[in-house]
Amino acid sequence: MSATETLNQMQCEACQAGAPQVDEQELPELLRQIPDWQPIVVDGVMQLQRQYSFRNFKQAWAAHQKVAELAEAEGHHPALLLEWGSLTITWWTHAINGLHKNDFICAAKTDAVLNM
Numbered sequence: 335m336s337a338t339e340t341l342n343q344m345q346c347e348a349c350q351a352g353a354p355q356v357d358e359q360e361l362p363e364l365l366r367q368i369p370d371w372q373p374i375v376v377d378g379v380m381q382l383q384r385q386y387s388f389r390n391f392k393q394a395w396a397a398h399q400k401v402a403e404l405a406e407a408e409g410h411h412p413a414l415l416l417e418w419g420s421l422t423i424t425w426w427t428h429a430i431n432g433l434h435k436n437d438f439i440c441a442a443k444t445d446a447v448l449n450m
């Protein structure tokens with residue numbers, strides 16, 4: 335990743351099994367660029383998670399729609415938990431059971447489309 339290009343200007347790449355997971359050296363710098371996202375481990379799989387709060391279900395639903403459209407545009411898809419007043423988004427790469435640069439790009443793009 336070039337120094338000047340920020341994550342939300344990058345495009346996801348098609349990710350196949352065997353693609354490299356983000357390594358220990360890259361992780362801190364990438365996490366620094368998406369400070370509102372938490373790295374979590376679920377069943378041994380590292381993921382990125384953020385919970386967005388809204389005034390009601392309708393606003394959370396509208397955000398859910400925007401993220402779904404982003405996912406389709408990038409060809410990379412999150413887990414989405416839509417609740418009254420809340421949308422929890424979790425990014426990881428199924429093909430490699432872990433984090434790929436795509437996940438950081440999509441987290442940054444999620445913040446951009448939700449303006450949060």
Ligand SMILES: C[C@H](O)[C@H](O)[C@H]1CNC2=NC(N)=NC(=O)C2=N1
Pocket residue numbers: 348349409410411412425426427428429430
């Ligand atoms: C062919 C297509 O690129 C793949 O099936 C994509 C679709 N979306 C994806 N989304 C996520 N989160 N992980 C994947 O491994 C993945 N693979």
